[in-house]
Amino acid sequence: MESETKFVKVADVSDVPQGEGKVVHAGVKKVALFHVDGEFYAIQNYCPHAGGFLGLGSLKGTVVRCPRHSWGFDIVTGACKTNPRYETRVYPTKVEDGAVYVEVPDDGSIL
Numbered sequence: 244m245e246s247e248t249k250f251v252k253v254a255d256v257s258d259v260p261q262g263e264g265k266v267v268h269a270g271v272k273k274v275a276l277f278h279v280d281g282e283f284y285a286i287q288n289y290c291p292h293a294g295g296f297l298g299l300g301s302l303k304g305t306v307v308r309c310p311r312h313s314w315g316f317d318i319v320t321g322a323c324k325t326n327p328r329y330e331t332r333v334y335p336t337k338v339e340d341g342a343v344y345v346e347v348p349d350d351g352s353i354l
């Protein structure tokens with residue numbers, strides 16, 4: 244059975260400056276939200292390596308470096324640049340009326 248999804252408001256556009264990221268709550272999930280050139284990208288906040296908060300990492304272009312061991316993740320595709328066996332989950336986003344929404348599964352799962 245395919246799980247349902249829903250868009251959840253996670254921030255105002257003004258909350259996330261260009262070129263930066265932030266940890267936000269999308270329902271019960273923690274999501275890493277990034278702002279690059281007017282576009283917003285959302286990925287799973289917990290690094291798949293050892294749980295670092297990707298939303299607190301440093302962003303260069305569309306690659307965020309995990310604050311724990313500096314692995315790089317592409318925030319557009321979720322691909323890990325450091326170890327190709329790993330990837331992080333990517334969530335669709337949309338902007339409406341100055342607010343950012345992230346589409347997450349509606350099943351209460353954390354990841």
Ligand code: FES
Nearest residue numbers: 290293295309312
């Ligand atoms: S926890 Fe993210 S690179 Fe190790």
